[in-house]
């Protein structure tokens with residue numbers, strides 16, 4: 001089944017608990033952590049994740065756009081994240097970090113910026129539960145989807161299949177009713193959507209519509225779309 005993860009980057013930060021509850025039919029709540037160093041924007045950190053964990057039952061998918069994730073990522077598991085994504089461009093020891101995240105009980109995920117290829121990291125795949133292929137430059141919501149990332153989504157899906165793994169393949173950035181089918185056809189099965197969900201009059205209905213569209217277009221061998 002296709003998974004839809006609304007990004008609270010596009011929500012009202014003064015009403016985060018209500019905004020989280022507004023999408024409770026979604027699979028995960030995507031929480032963008034930015035440190036003003038790895039990306040030129042600043043959002044939220046561990047205390048907000050702790051509060052969100054108490055305010056909602058949706059599992060939290062924390063996307064860390066920060067420097068030195070080796071040092072900071074474990075604290076997000078302690079704060080209640082069910083999935084923690086670090087950027088491979090920022091990680092000093094990605095294997096050790098993925099093992100630490102898993103050992104603490106969360107899903108470990110590696111993100112790639114649009115210009116970062118997957119191939120150098122092929123051997124890391126068995127250490128991971130998810131790969132995030134960024135479909136915009138990280139840092140801001142509401143950007144236009146970068147078509148140039150579609151071949152990498154396809155190549156990542158092929159590598160996952162070649163290794164016989166059941167990793168999830170997430171896309172993040174500019175995902176909407178106009179682009180989600182292309183992502184699903186290329187092999188993505190977890191879809192982050194910020195402005196397409198929180199910019200809609202009815203965020204829960206937007207989640208349902210995106211999920212239906214992704215499932216119709218879904219890649220036949222993707223584990224979460226083939227049931």
Ligand SMILES: O=C(CO)[C@H](O)[C@H](O)COP(=O)(O)O
Nearest residue numbers: 138139141142173174194195
């Ligand atoms: O990681 C991100 C930006 O760095 C966000 O998750 C992403 O941009 C979601 O927003 P939108 O769907 O509006 O593009």
Ligand SMILES: [Fe+2]
Nearest residue numbers: 032063172192
């Ligand atoms: Fe994100």
